[in-house]
Amino acid sequence: MNQTPPSEHESRITIQGVEIALGFPDEFKFEWIGQRDVMDQLLAAWLVIDKNDIPLNPRLVGKPGVGKTTLAYAAAKQINKPVYIFQCTMDTRPEDLLITPVVDKSGGIRYVASALVTAMIRGGVCILDEANRMSEKSWASLAPLLDTRRYIESIVAGLKVSANPEFRICVTMNDDASTFEIPEYIHSRLQPQIFLDFPEAEEEKRILRENLPFLDENIMDYVVSFLQRAHASNENYTIRDGINIARYAAKRISSLKGKAEAKNLLRQAIIMTLGDEALAYISDEN
Ligand SMILES: Nc1ncnc2c1ncn2[C@@H]1O[C@H](COP(=O)(O)OP(=O)(O)OP(=O)(O)O)[C@@H](O)[C@H]1O
Ligand SMILES: [Mg+2]
Structure with a gap:
């Protein structure tokens, strides 16, 4: 299942004979100020320290507006990786997270990779933002990506896509009430939990x-x-x-x-x- 990553400028890639359009990274001027400890924790979780090691999938937790998205973005930039933000909602379907079929001008089907799959292919960082707004059904499709297998399976495109070894993921979650319970098998794949508190x-x-x-x-x-x-x-x-x-x-x-x-x-x-x-x-x- 090894795929050669596309060059930075290529906007499509062919995997197992299927052409997939890739997304573009998010570019912001987000800087992280203060609270060095949480930045260090996040970067350590992403480190790979041996050829038999894999990165962890950290989860940033804290009140709305406390800086979760900013921290994840700034950490990714600190290690010079392109960042792809996927905004999760209650309506996020498994195929939205992975690969979506789109009808093109000629009436044929085109496959478009999500921010997550683009990051997996390019070896960037995906921020699954406000991920606890997603239903269990969408989470289920991520189980193999978040353990040692590191791949996703797109039923829609009939493909398995392996994550580039450089790929990293970070999930942010609000602790407000308007969200779904996350299933236990997903909780156990989203570790460590990094808590953000109010700054001094x-x-x-x-x-x-x-x-x-x-x-x-x-x-x-x-x-x-x-x-x-x-x-x-x-x-x-x-x-x-x-x-x-x-x-x-x-x-x-x-x-x-x-x-x-x-x-x-x-x-x-x-x-x-x-x-x-x-x-x-x-x-x-x-
Ligand atoms: N330590 C920090 N350094 C720089 N900016 C910060 C920091 N903490 C918060 N901010 C600023 O506060 C605002 C809110 O931050 P952010 O959007 O990252 O919060 P959040 O925890 O992701 O919120 P939500 O849960 O609503 O998505 C942003 O404008 C961000 O720039
Ligand atoms: Mg946020």
């Missing part, structure tokens, strides 16, 4: 600065102290909420040009982003 104040400020480099220092301090108070109460507000609050407040402050007090606009941005409940975490000192 100083790191949170650096993350805000990285995302919004034009932001005024006072807005940044205000938002960070709001977030830290919310984290201390184990509230689900994350850096993504902080970025949205700060971005909106900065726009309002800029558009009103001194006609309203910045603090009031920040307060308003918090309410408009997170609702009245968030007022509990605004301190009088701000």
Whole structure:
């Protein structure tokens, strides 16, 4: 089942006589700031330390917006691999994950590889993002890929595709309630679990600065102290909420040009982003 990987510029490959169109990598400027430990854990899981060794399939777990997708992407870039993100949903079908038949202009069938299969063929990294939104049926098709066999079987295209030895996978999962239970045989194939927690104040400020480099220092301090108070109460507000609050407040402050007090606009941005409940975490000192 050995396949020669296509060159970076080739957009199709023939496997067992079947031509398959490949996808393109995702290109973002995601940088990982702070929390070195989780980055090291992820990179170690992907390492291959002997000719008889294989990489692990780590799972990043944490609240929405805590940085799971960003970490997986930044780690893949750190080891210079192309990254292919597959966004999982409740409607993801097994063939969407693997190879989909598409009717072409001449009425014939064309086979198109998913982000996952493209990463397997090219030897890149696949991020199965928000994977616990997927049903058990879709997970089942991944069982051989996630153990020592490292292949998938596409029923639709009638093919087995082996993963390139350079292929790595990382699965991200939210711990919110609107998701499926993952079957035990899949849980045991998605190890280790790496837990992401809220960053410290100083790191949170650096993350805000990285995302919004034009932001005024006072807005940044205000938002960070709001977030830290919310984290201390184990509230689900994350850096993504902080970025949205700060971005909106900065726009309002800029558009009103001194006609309203910045603090009031920040307060308003918090309410408009997170609702009245968030007022509990605004301190009088701000
Ligand atoms: N350590 C970090 N370094 C850089 N950016 C970060 C970090 N943590 C969070 N962010 C920023 O916070 C935002 C949310 O991060 P991300 O989308 O990775 O979270 P997530 O955990 O994948 O969320 P979801 O569960 O909703 O998919 C992004 O804008 C990201 O840039
Ligand atoms: Mg994400």
